[in-house]
Amino acid sequence: xxxxxxxxxxxxxxxxxxxxxxxxxxxxxxxxxxxxxxxxxxxxxxxxxxxxxxxxxxxxxxxxxxxxxxxxxxxxxxxxxxxxxxxxxxxxxxxxxxxxxxxxxxxxxxxxxxxxxxxxxxxxxxxxxxxxxxxxxxxxxxxxxxxxxxxxxxxxxxxxxxxxxxxxxxxxxxxxxxxxxxxxxxxxxxxxxxxxxxxxxxxxxxxxxxxxxxxxxxxxxxxxxxxxxxxxxxxxxxxxxxxxxxxxxxxxxxxxxxxxxxxxxxxxxxxx
Amino acid sequence: xxxxxxxxxxxxxxxxxxxxxxxxxxxxxxxxxxxxxxxxxxxxxxxxxxxxxxxxxxxxxxxxxxxxxxxxxxxxxxxxxxxxxxxxxxxxxxxxxxxxxxxxxxxxxxxxxxxxxxxxxxxxxxxxxxxxxxxxxxxxxxxxxxxxxxxxxxxxxxxxxxxxxxxxxxxxxxxxxxxxxxxxxxxxxxxxxxxxxxxxxxxxxxxxxxxxxxxxxxxxxxxxxxxxxxxxxxxxxxxxxxxxxxxxxxxxxxxxxxxxxxxxxxxxxxxxxxxxxxxxxxxxxxxxxxxxxxxxxxxxxxxxxxxxxxxxxxxxxxxxxxxxxxxxxxxxxxxxxxxxxxxxxxxxxxxxxxxxxxxxxxxxxxxxxxxx
Amino acid sequence: xxxxxxxxxxxxxxxxxxxxxxxxxxxxxxxxxxxxxxxxxxxxxxxxxxxxxxxxxxxxxxxxxxxxxxxxxxxxxxxxxxxxxxxxxxxxxxxxxxxxxxxxxxxxxxxxxxxxxxxxxxxxxxxxxxxxxxxxxxxxxxxxxxxxxxxxxxxxxxxxxxxxxxxxxxxxxxxxxxxxxxxxxxxxxxxxxxxxxxxxxxxxxxxxxxxxxxxxxxxxxxxxxxxxxxxxxxxxxxxxxxxxxxxxxxxxxxxxxxxxxxxxxxxxxxxxxxxxxxxxxxxxxxxxxxxxxx
Numbered sequence: 001x002x003x004x005x006x007x008x009x010x011x012x013x014x015x016x017x018x019x020x021x022x023x024x025x026x027x028x029x030x031x032x033x034x035x036x037x038x039x040x041x042x043x044x045x046x047x048x049x050x051x052x053x054x055x056x057x058x059x060x061x062x063x064x065x066x067x068x069x070x071x072x073x074x075x076x077x078x079x080x081x082x083x084x085x086x087x088x089x090x091x092x093x094x095x096x097x098x099x100x101x102x103x104x105x106x107x108x109x110x111x112x113x114x115x116x117x118x119x120x121x122x123x124x125x126x127x128x129x130x131x132x133x134x135x136x137x138x139x140x141x142x143x144x145x146x147x148x149x150x151x152x153x154x155x156x157x158x159x160x161x162x163x164x165x166x167x168x169x170x171x172x173x174x175x176x177x178x179x180x181x182x183x184x185x186x187x188x189x190x191x192x193x194x195x196x197x198x199x200x201x202x203x204x205x206x207x208x209x210x211x212x213x214x215x216x217x218x219x220x221x222x223x224x225x226x227x228x229x230x231x232x233x234x235x236x237x238x239x240x241x242x243x244x245x246x247x248x249x250x251x252x253x254x255x256x257x258x259x260x261x262x263x264x265x266x267x268x269x270x271x272x
Numbered sequence: 273x274x275x276x277x278x279x280x281x282x283x284x285x286x287x288x289x290x291x292x293x294x295x296x297x298x299x300x301x302x303x304x305x306x307x308x309x310x311x312x313x314x315x316x317x318x319x320x321x322x323x324x325x326x327x328x329x330x331x332x333x334x335x336x337x338x339x340x341x342x343x344x345x346x347x348x349x350x351x352x353x354x355x356x357x358x359x360x361x362x363x364x365x366x367x368x369x370x371x372x373x374x375x376x377x378x379x380x381x382x383x384x385x386x387x388x389x390x391x392x393x394x395x396x397x398x399x400x401x402x403x404x405x406x407x408x409x410x411x412x413x414x415x416x417x418x419x420x421x422x423x424x425x426x427x428x429x430x431x432x433x434x435x436x437x438x439x440x441x442x443x444x445x446x447x448x449x450x451x452x453x454x455x456x457x458x459x460x461x462x463x464x465x466x467x468x469x470x471x472x473x474x475x476x477x478x479x480x481x482x483x484x485x486x487x488x489x490x491x492x493x494x495x496x497x498x499x500x501x502x503x504x505x506x507x508x509x510x511x512x513x514x515x516x517x518x519x520x521x522x523x524x525x526x527x528x529x530x531x532x533x534x535x536x537x538x539x540x541x542x543x544x545x546x547x548x549x550x551x552x553x554x555x556x557x558x559x560x561x562x563x564x565x566x567x568x569x570x571x572x573x574x575x576x577x578x579x580x581x582x583x584x585x586x587x588x589x590x591x592x593x594x595x596x597x598x599x600x601x602x603x604x605x606x607x608x609x610x611x612x613x614x615x616x617x618x619x620x621x622x623x624x625x626x627x628x629x630x631x632x633x634x635x636x637x638x639x640x641x642x643x644x
Numbered sequence: 645x646x647x648x649x650x651x652x653x654x655x656x657x658x659x660x661x662x663x664x665x666x667x668x669x670x671x672x673x674x675x676x677x678x679x680x681x682x683x684x685x686x687x688x689x690x691x692x693x694x695x696x697x698x699x700x701x702x703x704x705x706x707x708x709x710x711x712x713x714x715x716x717x718x719x720x721x722x723x724x725x726x727x728x729x730x731x732x733x734x735x736x737x738x739x740x741x742x743x744x745x746x747x748x749x750x751x752x753x754x755x756x757x758x759x760x761x762x763x764x765x766x767x768x769x770x771x772x773x774x775x776x777x778x779x780x781x782x783x784x785x786x787x788x789x790x791x792x793x794x795x796x797x798x799x800x801x802x803x804x805x806x807x808x809x810x811x812x813x814x815x816x817x818x819x820x821x822x823x824x825x826x827x828x829x830x831x832x833x834x835x836x837x838x839x840x841x842x843x844x845x846x847x848x849x850x851x852x853x854x855x856x857x858x859x860x861x862x863x864x865x866x867x868x869x870x871x872x873x874x875x876x877x878x879x880x881x882x883x884x885x886x887x888x889x890x891x892x893x894x895x896x897x898x899x900x901x902x903x904x905x906x907x908x909x910x911x912x913x914x915x916x917x918x919x920x921x922x923x924x925x926x927x928x929x930x931x932x933x934x935x936x937x938x
Contacts, residue, residue, distance in 0.1 A: 008743070012739075019756065022770075024753070043781070086660055089655070104668050106666065112671060113872050113923040115873060116915060120674040120677035121670065147671075161361055163359040166363065169324065170355065172351035179659075204762075207876060223762075226762050229766065236770050236773070240766070240770060243382075247763045262820050264819055
């Protein structure tokens with residue numbers, strides 16, 4: 001039994017190394033000069049670290065990161081708010097088959113391969129004059145975030161006992177009042193989970209960004225990072241520094257708020 | 273204060289008829305129990321009075337006000353019915369303190385702050401919650417939560433209290449205590465109360481009157497004594513009382529006996545007369561007698577004509593301490609007797625049992641309705 | 645006077661309008677429009693809606709690149725989906741044994757899934773770099789030279805290299821799904837099986853794994869749909885190359901549409917993708933919504 005446990009831990013630690021290897025070599029490489037990258041193995045950490053690669057990468061990524069932060073924050077807020085009121089209406093105001101059909105109608109969008117709406121999306125956004133703009137990105141990410149946020153909130157509100165809503169009704173609250181003073185306060189956990197989930201998803205997106213933006217006015221960090229590959233071919237230290245800079249928000253979320261993100265994945269969630 | 277009236281009320285859910293042609297009048301200040309097995313329509317009835325469900329047909333009045341009549345298109349929402357409801361799960365708002373939970377219905381009605389404070393404290397005092405006002409529901413015991421739910425109902429001073437099995441989530445001991453407290457509180461406040469339960473002990477001990485419901489149909493309305501002593505049909509007779517009433521098929525003979533095949537019992541003259549008037553002579557009826565009206569002959573307190581003593585075999589004895597529930601058999605006929613603790617009966621032995629003929633019931637075999 | 649009903653439906657309408665409007669326009673209307681475009685001759689940057697019927701589809705089915713993409717997509721599905729499920733299950737079973745630092749291990753294994761595909765593609769470009777890259781250097785150091793490869797620059801290896809990296813990224817996700825499934829099985833069942841004399845292997849084989857049907861199915865659908873729309877990672881890592889060796893349908897769709905501006909042709913590929921994913925998703929949705937009813 002003891003030996004078995006030991007083997008188990010050895011396996012787990014070995015796997016941890018395997019899973020961390022790409023990240024580890026990115027960290028070591030990002031802290032080297034171009035010369036050191038070719039002279040040393042990617043596994044080795046060179047001391048003292050060299051921060052030049054970060055400086056270069058950051059100066060390239062500064063504006064796109066601000067863009068990403070801006071539209072990700074707003075699209076997260078909007079998609080979560082809409083998901084919450086929709087979930088409330090579907091689970092507590094409407095009952096029976098109407099609500100089920102509507103839920104299915106909305107959540108089908110979760111499984112949509114975005115390629116199949118990409119051309120019309122580009123047309124719609126262009127027609128609205130939102131091509132290559134932050135509002136365009138916010139609108140797009142809100143629209144395609146609503147199916148999953150609706151599903152997450154509907155599932156959460158199904159767990160809220162109907163009696164609680166009925167008690168508020170008997171106490172004299174209107175549906176709006178029930179939402180603001182009963183449903184909203186008790187769904188803070190769902191807001192945290194859904195917001196974190198949405199933030200990661202939107203931050204990580206590439207496809208919408210590459211199709212709907214062109215210049216730096218609205219270009220997301222992920223698109224800029226992909227472009228760095230072309231402009232800094234074989235400058236692995238700069239590429240790795242760029243990748244890590246773009247990864248920071250989601251790495252932070254995973255390490256600090258991982259349990260909420262995981263709750264998002266497990267309650268019927270999908271990655272784009 | 274108000275009376276509540278249901279007139280020919282129906283409720284259908286798809287193909288299922290939950291409540292069928294219900295006529296019920298709850299008097300002003302009365303404690304009315306809606307009693308029945310689960311799924312009988314009692315909760316649906318309560319929810320229609322609350323305004324959480326709309327009747328399919330019929331009228332509901334609270335006081336003089338028509339609150340629901342689908343034919344006239346009348347439907348007053350719960351918040352305008354001046355009712356308060358206590359739910360089975362209490363439905364306390366988990367994010368609010370006890371104080372805020374009780375104050376919530378007043379806040380929604382825009383009662384001035386000082387008035388709210390005064391009333392919340394008054395109610396808290398009445399229910400012994402003063403010390404707990406700043407706690408959240410999750411920090412309370414089951415009994416305390418129950419009181420908060422009551423407090424939230426009382427604070428409004430509504431015309432009618434509606435309670436849906438409010439004690440069923442408490443443990444047995446607390447339930448007995450809360451039964452008495454709730455009854456006392458209701459007397460003190462004098463508010464018309466409609467209380468749903470499936471527990472006949474609760475119904476018997478708390479209600480001024482009981483409405484027994486089965487399969488969506490109102491079976492009988494009466495005081496606890498009335499439904500116990502004069503059940504309207506076999507359902508009420510069998511549902512109320514533990515252990516339940518014994519039912520046996522008997523043929524009424526011309527010479528005034530109830531003939532069970534294995535044995536006969538002599539009917540009292542007025543009983544025979546009643547059966548004769550109903551045309552039951554020579555026909556089969558359902559004969560009912562409660563276990564406590566069957567005695568061990570050695571301890572019988574009733575004067576008996578000799579012919580109403582029967583020799584039975586004791587199959588099983590459930591000793592409850594204060595009494596013994598004895599499973600008896602005569603030939604193919606089995607029935608329960610509730611014997612005094614002193615009874616010396618033993619399993620697999622024979623015993624002489626006496627039927628107290630003054631306490632018997634008879635029911636029509638086809639309809640199940642009471643003959644007498 | 646029917647104020648309850650009117651009030652509630654009024655509010656439902658109010659609350660549902662934003663979501664329904666967005667989904668209607670951006671999902672259903674957009675899908676219909678895309679299908680319509682696939683029946684036109686739109687080429688170049690100016691939209692043209694001249695109806696050409698099934699012309700694009702006819703061209704598509706005679707296009708060898710389409711069939712290469714299709715074949716690669718099938719290989720991707722066959723290896724990536726079961727691979728991710730199996731490794732995720734393995735990780736979950738290993739972690740479900742009252743491990744110390746369970747949270748730490750779980751975070752490490754799930755970390756890749758929280759990253760953008762662009763980030764992971766950049767990291768794996770370095771991993772797979774044939775000259776100085778991480779893997780080849782590592783294998784040299786460990787004297788495992790037979791494992792060295794040209795990875796994503798070798799057309800025979802590139803697709804499998806992509807699949808390996810994707811399994812690395814997704815196995816943390818399937819692990820989390822399985823772990824939640826394992827945790828929902830009551831400990832009494834474990835205890836009962838042990839009392840019945842089951843070995844740990846039998847315990848998993850006969851008691852635990854059969855109860856993981858639901859998480860397996862939902863992860864399966866997610867992975868399948870991802871395999872169809874996977875684009876970011878492959879596009880950034882290989883751009884479909886070398887040659888067309890890592891082309892899949894989503895990559896081909898992007899290239900035809902936005903690099904060659906053959907919009908109508910791209911739309912027809914997109915429509916095929918849509919049909920394929922609905923073929924997977926609709927039975928699943930039907931099954932799961934029906935399951936709820938029961």
